[in-house]
Amino acid sequence: MNILRPLSPHLPIYKPQLTSTFSISHRISGAFLATIVFFFYLLCLKIGLICFTYENFYQSFFYSSKLILISVEITALALSYHLYNGVRHLLTDFSGFFFRKKKIEMTVQN
Amino acid sequence: MVLDALIKIKNEIDPSLTFRRSCREGICGSCAMNIDGCNGLACLTKISSDSESTITPLPHMFVIKDLVVDMTNFYNQYKSIEPWLKRKTPAPTPGKEIPQSKSDRAKLDGMYECILCACCSTSCPSYWWNPESYLGPAALLHANRWIMDSRDEYTQERLDAINDEFKLYRCHTILNCSRACPKGLNPGKHIQNIKRLELSS
Numbered sequence: 001m002n003i004l005r006p007l008s009p010h011l012p013i014y015k016p017q018l019t020s021t022f023s024i025s026h027r028i029s030g031a032f033l034a035t036i037v038f039f040f041y042l043l044c045l046k047i048g049l050i051c052f053t054y055e056n057f058y059q060s061f062f063y064s065s066k067l068i069l070i071s072v073e074i075t076a077l078a079l080s081y082h083l084y085n086g087v088r089h090l091l092t093d094f095s096g097f098f099f100r101k102k103k104i105e106m107t108v109q110n
Numbered sequence: 111m112v113l114d115a116l117i118k119i120k121n122e123i124d125p126s127l128t129f130r131r132s133c134r135e136g137i138c139g140s141c142a143m144n145i146d147g148c149n150g151l152a153c154l155t156k157i158s159s160d161s162e163s164t165i166t167p168l169p170h171m172f173v174i175k176d177l178v179v180d181m182t183n184f185y186n187q188y189k190s191i192e193p194w195l196k197r198k199t200p201a202p203t204p205g206k207e208i209p210q211s212k213s214d215r216a217k218l219d220g221m222y223e224c225i226l227c228a229c230c231s232t233s234c235p236s237y238w239w240n241p242e243s244y245l246g247p248a249a250l251l252h253a254n255r256w257i258m259d260s261r262d263e264y265t266q267e268r269l270d271a272i273n274d275e276f277k278l279y280r281c282h283t284i285l286n287c288s289r290a291c292p293k294g295l296n297p298g299k300h301i302q303n304i305k306r307l308e309l310s311s
Contacts, residue, residue, distance in 0.1 A: 019288070020284050020286045
């Protein structure tokens with residue numbers, strides 16, 4: 001008889017904290033940037049000669065659906081967030097190496 | 111406080127409501143639970159002025175009954191870091207306490223006050239996804255407490271014991287632990303200290 005033990009609720013009930021929101025956004029923006037880079041590498045370098053000369057594709061990508069515009073905007077947002085949070089991380093994580101005498105408390109209060 | 115409300119409910123409305131409690135003053139850590147989405151001690155959390163309050167047990171733990179969760183795994187992880195003084199050489203003056211300077215004693219401030227309520231560990235998403243392999247903020251805070259104790263001589267062995275991909279390095283500095291601690295401790299900072307020591311050991 002295999003009964004699964006009941007588990008208390010976690011993600012659905014836990015109030016999103018500032019700390020956990022920063023952390024998961026850093027991860028999501030990082031994953032997003034990785035896929036964007038990979039996608040654009042495939043698109044531009046690999047099949048660029050075919051795609052960008054094909055009239056309909058060029059049109060929809062740059063003009064009618066404005067895919068490039070939207071994706072550039074979102075990528076810029078993700079990149080800036082990831083960059084700033086990354087710098088903050090480096091500063092707080094490695095503050096123990098730079099400031100031995102006066103340890104910097106990490107900001108955790110909401 | 112929320113604990114008073116729970117006791118009133120148990121007395122007057124539903125006597126079968128089950129929860130742990132003991133000191134009612136925030137020092138034993140028994141009444142740790144999730145109140146309105148945040149982990150805390152019921153005896154220290156004020157009843158919110160909203161009409162409703164949602165109380166759930168500590169997140170991602172096996173539920174025994176109502177608000178009582180299975181803490182076995184949590185306590186075993188605490189035991190696994192060997193939270194006692196270990197020495198290789200005998201005490202300088204046998205039969206007397208091992209002397210420790212005030213500055214060395216001050217290094218333990220912020221760690222010895224931990225009451226093992228499990229609010230921090232159960233607020234950590236990394237601990238949710240790896241409860242058996244990741245030690246969790248509470249056990250790691252205590253590991254740091256013994257690593258930083260000047261009277262303990264097994265520092266290097268303690269550091270090596272947790273220098274594992276899972277035991278220590280599942281911590282991604284999410285810092286939910288420091289946000290949740292009802293005693294105002296900062297487990298994230300102490301885990302960072304362990305990581306720093308691991309790097310230079």
